[in-house]
Amino acid sequence: MKRSLLITADPINETALLAQRNMSPGMGAVVNFLGVVRGEEDGKAISAIDYEAFEKMVTHQFNLLFDEMAKRWPVESVRLIHRIGIVRVNEPSLWVEIAAPHRGEAFAACQWLIDEMKRVVPIWKRPQFK
Amino acid sequence: MFGNNRLTVIMEVSVHFYSYFKDLTGCAQSNQTLPDGSTLGVLHDKLMADFPKLASMKKSTLIAVGVDYQLRDYLLKHGDEVSLFPPVQGG
Numbered sequence: 001m002k003r004s005l006l007i008t009a010d011p012i013n014e015t016a017l018l019a020q021r022n023m024s025p026g027m028g029a030v031v032n033f034l035g036v037v038r039g040e041e042d043g044k045a046i047s048a049i050d051y052e053a054f055e056k057m058v059t060h061q062f063n064l065l066f067d068e069m070a071k072r073w074p075v076e077s078v079r080l081i082h083r084i085g086i087v088r089v090n091e092p093s094l095w096v097e098i099a100a101p102h103r104g105e106a107f108a109a110c111q112w113l114i115d116e117m118k119r120v121v122p123i124w125k126r127p128q129f130k
Numbered sequence: 131m132f133g134n135n136r137l138t139v140i141m142e143v144s145v146h147f148y149s150y151f152k153d154l155t156g157c158a159q160s161n162q163t164l165p166d167g168s169t170l171g172v173l174h175d176k177l178m179a180d181f182p183k184l185a186s187m188k189k190s191t192l193i194a195v196g197v198d199y200q201l202r203d204y205l206l207k208h209g210d211e212v213s214l215f216p217p218v219q220g221g
Contacts, residue, residue, distance in 0.1 A: 035221040052148065052149060053220075054148055056197055057194060057197040060197035082221075093221065094221050117220050117221060118219070121220050122194070123218055123219065123221075124149035124220075126149075126150075
């Protein structure tokens, strides 16, 4: 399974990412997911979220998840970008792409990966209240 | 000529705090000395004694040694890098 992981303070350039997509003819499904910063946290308006990561462990834990994902589903490739630092409301903080032969496994793998990320990958958020 | 004196071997580990645990402790890092053979649980108890605000988060605290999660019975080694943090919130 091809894998690409980037933890970055830079904005996510969706157009460039889509242009770089590279999949074999046997792949019939691509699932893209964006996690976007909502305008409120605990009922209070916010302007942004400041993301903090323990980067060395983030990389390791994501790779463990990718290993497990490859065992569970016939995923050809995964690309994942998570932003750190300040991410403003309406901007994506997370971008995920899963390519697989069929939609069922692509959706299932993507859902599982994000659920597991929220359980074990050491990233935290600090809302910036207005 | 050591008589009955016992030699206590001491090891040192570094502890890193993340997210609001830095606010609870007032620091991002602390070096801790422990008797050789101490477990992660012993270290956690010592940290909650040194930084009492950590105790309120005892049940939900996540602990890693290096880049892997470990449980309280993990046997620490000299030079280990330990990290303590609250539940993760990526996405």
